[in-house]
Amino acid sequence: MRFELTREFLDDLIEIINNEDSKKAFQILEELYAADIAEIYNELNIEQAKYLYLLIDDGEKAADVIAELDDDDRERFLAVLPSDVIAGKFIDHMDSDDAADVIADLPEKKQEEVLQHIKDLEQAGDIVDLLTYDEDTAGGIMAKEYIAVNIKMNLEEAITEIRKQAEELDEVFYVYVVNDDNILQGTLSLKRLLLSKTNRDIKDIHNSNVISVKADMSDEDAAVLADKYDLVALPVVDTIGRLIGLITYDDLVDVMREEAEKDYQMISGITEDVEHSDRVWVLTRARLPWLFIGLLGGIFGAQIIGIFEEVLAKHATMAFFIPLIAAMGGNVGVQSSSIVVQGLANKTLKSESIFKKILKELSVSLINAIVLSSLILLYNLVFSDSYALTFTVSSALFIIIIFASAFGTFVPLALNYLKIDPAMATGPFITTANDIIGLFIYLIIGVALFGIMN
């Protein structure tokens, strides 16, 4: 039943589309999940995609396909659809959070048009409400669809109410319990609902220990929280505790994945969020700035070496170890900074444990420094005939490892304190900085030791 997108399948499908064989195309669409159809769209041109799309007669499925598309493809696709089709064909069938995401990406004029074409006024109202939240907050990823029952009900009344509300939902995982003022009181698990007698009161069988978040909490923090407590859904409340929405696991997983991808791209020296794009210039724009930092660093490095030109001309062997010194500073710096960034991202690094963390990092780097500078000392004692060079390389390497580790630990912590994304400090930035500083330390020590020992 699982679908695998192959070249053959795609060739067949494109032929079917080109022949406008709507019966066959419809049959294929029937058998596929929305996520599969979205995957196929990525491989079609816009006219082919539009032809297929208009064949989908199941509103739910049509809505899901749109929700599953990459942002890029969605934008191009929506541009060719008229507002009334957008509203009628899928916004009406979408969960409010997905609908709000789709509408938020439209040009302002089209937003208004689409909103006016939505037949379900409650849905239109929900969307307008959701559009007011920042997209990086709990409010920005919550949906207005959830099931809530009053704490004064008994189970029989609650079940009637749940049935009524469930008609509008795709799936039911939790029932929330509220009081007359809509203030969240707890949850009613489906297990309890199935196992309890119908004459029991909700107030006696609900679980009052419910974890909720405020609408302005960052979506990242909400995802970390849901992950910690293994929650499949997270209710969102306003300042006085009224239930206003629900974040479901699929959106929480999306946030987690996006955060992980962003941190990964930062450490790779790629600006976040554009790698899904197909356009070469967009891809280039994502990488060039980081390489430019590297280039500037290299030019700066060249100038530093330039200061020491005379020494290098006299002792050309000093140049031999420049790549080693530069690489080691960079490698150690990336290790330390990435550890800090990961610790901050998954909240295992709390303010009180930061001091402990720094001490531990320093111990690790001390061991690394001792081992690695001893190894290079042995190597040079055997293969080099200059004691000055031998001791320069070893002592510089020792100092640089300690320094790069301290720098790599400190910078992301400082950025985090300044409310700047600490992941900024993991990629080319930290390696470039450590390259230059390492180079300087190496050359200074070299000048000193060659002066003394030769």
Place this chain on the structure above:
Amino acid sequence: MRFELTREFLDDLIEIINNEDSKKAFQILEELYAADIAEIYNELNIEQAKYLYLLIDDGEKAADVIAELDDDDRERFLAVLPSDVIAGKFIDHMDSDDAADVIADLPEKKQEEVLQHIKDLEQAGDIVDLLTYDEDTAGGIMAKEYIAVNIKMNLEEAITEIRKQAEELDEVFYVYVVNDDNILQGTLSLKRLLLSKTNRDIKDIHNSNVISVKADMSDEDAAVLADKYDLVALPVVDTIGRLIGLITYDDLVDVMREEAEKDYQMISGITEDVEHSDRVWVLTRARLPWLFIGLLGGIFGAQIIGIFEEVLAKHATMAFFIPLIAAMGGNVGVQSSSIVVQGLANKTLKSESIFKKILKELSVSLINAIVLSSLILLYNLVFSDSYALTFTVSSALFIIIIFASAFGTFVPLALNYLKIDPAMATGPFITTANDIIGLFIYLIIGVALFGIMN
């Protein structure tokens, strides 16, 4: 209701434990979630943790605490508990998948002892079954707890059956439908269950389009699948389609997070999986090998430069740009390799699109190479008085960017083809290789151009 672990809280708690004030300690435990208690354990010594643990009287909660502990802490903690306490206090109350994980980590002799102490023979049997699966497969993360009803039942019969089975479960999200041979036929959503009349037949109201996985599928692939189709649980079947287990969203999320963390650590030059440890030597062991690769690369680089000693002594300015050349090769290589690794991890990079990907990478690197080598050309035309140096740096940079990008794209693809983790090719390995190759290209070009132009 959300818990924040503070220094004050911890100091108070430790005082309570030291005073053996069991009543107060019990009260605190009552108010906390299992995940919070596990978080506190990480900050306590083993005796304090044991004291607290034995106070928890709710078996479910005691089990959850153990399931939430870090592997490291759990191992140390289980070592101080006798086998009958392990079996009686929490294995009996755990879901079979968590129980199997805990038991798998015990020394072999203790495994047998604990298994013999489990009172619920069905649970013991499930655990023994689960222990046969590789821990990196769908079978290795599935649980034996799920709800299944026969397709021949009507809804009323099914509800009776569901009630019976639900008693043993923490939560219910899906009901699976099987035939007489236990072969998976579909799902029954809780929404359908709530909304349908009780005299309807399961065969008419179930959803036969169910996505399942085989037990030997990798856990990573299972997580990608669940994510693609937004599934909160994934049923696991054997070779002939019999339902044998269920993977729930919390385990799928764990797999996703672990994969992301592993790739992040690889690109940082840290061996996976040890960063949660507190021990300095374990942390050192995770990083030193990668630094050692960097050191070897540096020594190799020194030897390459050594070959060109004479040229460098004559034209010391050539040494100026060694750090730039080395850094740029590394940066470009990491960008390209990380893109490929991410594409492979989230399955957006399929075999048929690999050729397209390589072409796109080459276009991007061509633009980067043109821009960056032009910039350094301008810089050197202004600030350098040697045309030989100017053209050496620019042409070497151009070639190195193209080469590093191709190399960074190719190596992870090749590793993946050889069934080796492509993430190996993202961190120090790729930067070190590109450093050395870049250096060699630079010096060769330098020798040629200085020979021709001077």
